[in-house]
Amino acid sequence: MERFDAIVVGAGAAGMFCAAMAGQAGRRVLLLDNGKKPGRKILMSGGGRCNFTNLYVEPAAYLSQNPHFCKSALARYTQWDFIDMVGKHGIAWHEKTLGQLFCDDSAEQIVAMLVAECEKGNVTMRLRSEILNVSRDEQGYTLQLNGDTVAADKLVIASGGLSMPGLGASPFGYKIAEQFGLKVLPTRAGLVPFTLHKPMLEQFQVLSGVSVPSVITAEDGTVFRESLLFTHRGLSGPAVLQISSYWQAGEFVTINLLPDIDLADFLDAQRAEHPNQSLKNTLAMQLPKRLVECLQQLGQVPDVTLKQLNIREQQTLVETLTNWRVQPNGTEGYRTAEVTLGGVDTNELSSRTMEAKKAPGLYFIGEVMDVTGWLGGYNFQWAWSSAWACAQALAE
Numbered sequence: 001m002e003r004f005d006a007i008v009v010g011a012g013a014a015g016m017f018c019a020a021m022a023g024q025a026g027r028r029v030l031l032l033d034n035g036k037k038p039g040r041k042i043l044m045s046g047g048g049r050c051n052f053t054n055l056y057v058e059p060a061a062y063l064s065q066n067p068h069f070c071k072s073a074l075a076r077y078t079q080w081d082f083i084d085m086v087g088k089h090g091i092a093w094h095e096k097t098l099g100q101l102f103c104d105d106s107a108e109q110i111v112a113m114l115v116a117e118c119e120k121g122n123v124t125m126r127l128r129s130e131i132l133n134v135s136r137d138e139q140g141y142t143l144q145l146n147g148d149t150v151a152a153d154k155l156v157i158a159s160g161g162l163s164m165p166g167l168g169a170s171p172f173g174y175k176i177a178e179q180f181g182l183k184v185l186p187t188r189a190g191l192v193p194f195t196l197h198k199p200m201l202e203q204f205q206v207l208s209g210v211s212v213p214s215v216i217t218a219e220d221g222t223v224f225r226e227s228l229l230f231t232h233r234g235l236s237g238p239a240v241l242q243i244s245s246y247w248q249a250g251e252f253v254t255i256n257l258l259p260d261i262d263l264a265d266f267l268d269a270q271r272a273e274h275p276n277q278s279l280k281n282t283l284a285m286q287l288p289k290r291l292v293e294c295l296q297q298l299g300q301v302p303d304v305t306l307k308q309l310n311i312r313e314q315q316t317l318v319e320t321l322t323n324w325r326v327q328p329n330g331t332e333g334y335r336t337a338e339v340t341l342g343g344v345d346t347n348e349l350s351s352r353t354m355e356a357k358k359a360p361g362l363y364f365i366g367e368v369m370d371v372t373g374w375l376g377g378y379n380f381q382w383a384w385s386s387a388w389a390c391a392q393a394l395a396e
Ligand code: FAD
Pocket: 009, 010, 011, 012, 013, 014, 015, 032, 033, 034, 035, 038, 039, 040, 041, 042, 044, 045, 046, 047, 050, 051, 052, 053, 129, 130, 131, 158, 159, 160, 161, 163, 164, 167, 168, 169, 170, 171, 172, 337, 338, 339, 365, 366, 367, 368, 376, 377, 378, 379, 380, 381, 383
């Protein structure tokens, strides 16, 4: 039976980074993954360019039942530390919007960087490894694999959440947590498009592909100002993905489709100058024409000129366009979700080391635990920060 100082399960963002850092600190590390290649989500991320961190990382950008938990790790290994590593590997990057940093060329560069860091730490990486059983004795943890048995003093679970089963997501981490008596909080899909109820879906399906700037508000008061995209299944775009993490089944979201103007003022000014201009053409100065036409067909934009639009109609129109209340039917679920909310309860873990309080030598890092970031590089930063904190503990 081969023995290591630490075994890391999951060669994703957190697992690779943790294995590399612990290896470079002199630990003998085995990194296991059930997939054919490492970092599959990284390769898919950011439209193939990997939004690897965000300039404005702060604890407030993370959802968790224990909002203080993420503070220590985020402060000890920051976005600047990761940017520094990316720079040392000669990877060119740019800020796209809202502090989101992407590779200029390809997400493959981030995976190649992590593989190189693992090699530098002499990490043994075994892909296509199925873990059949995990047990613990006084010496540490023993893993029965398809083929052989391996053991280590420390076991790090970096197997991620449930989102995108097509990219290897599995409930492995939650099962291990439960096996060792740790609480696992209910999970749900986050950063995920909304589906709409049938009548509404049919009304708006013609708008598939139309994108508008918006301000979107959840029932708990959380607000995002980003673009909204109509799709053939419902609503998506950054605004919807962000708010989906704050949305519970049955709740409404409120959408302002004209966040950059005061619509009433705009209509009044246009009426003063062009009283015979159609309302439709006036709105098309501020909104995509397809959206205005669709709303007119639904009877929400009266087929009138500006001088014919009476005060009550104008008030209703302003309400419709700036305070549009939508009750999603649901979300597209884990199949397309970027992240999984919930997971291993952080009250069970040390915020300094990520070690389970009830199971010495067992660690959880990355998405498997109940820490979920906003869209925009925040989730990868949590993977790097939590992995780094754990690696320091493995090296102690
Ligand atoms: P993962 O990266 O999911 O890694 C888990 C690994 O564990 C996988 O390799 C998996 O194969 C392995 N594994 C699972 N079960 C087992 C098992 N039983 N045995 C062995 N191995 C197992 N976040 C950002 O910050 N920026 C982005 O641009 C971004 N884009 C995204 C795009 C997509 C399409 C998706 C799905 C997510 C995106 N995210 C993004 C979120 C980000 O990818 C995750 O938050 C991050 O990958 C979590 O890292 P992790 O290491 O915890 O888990």
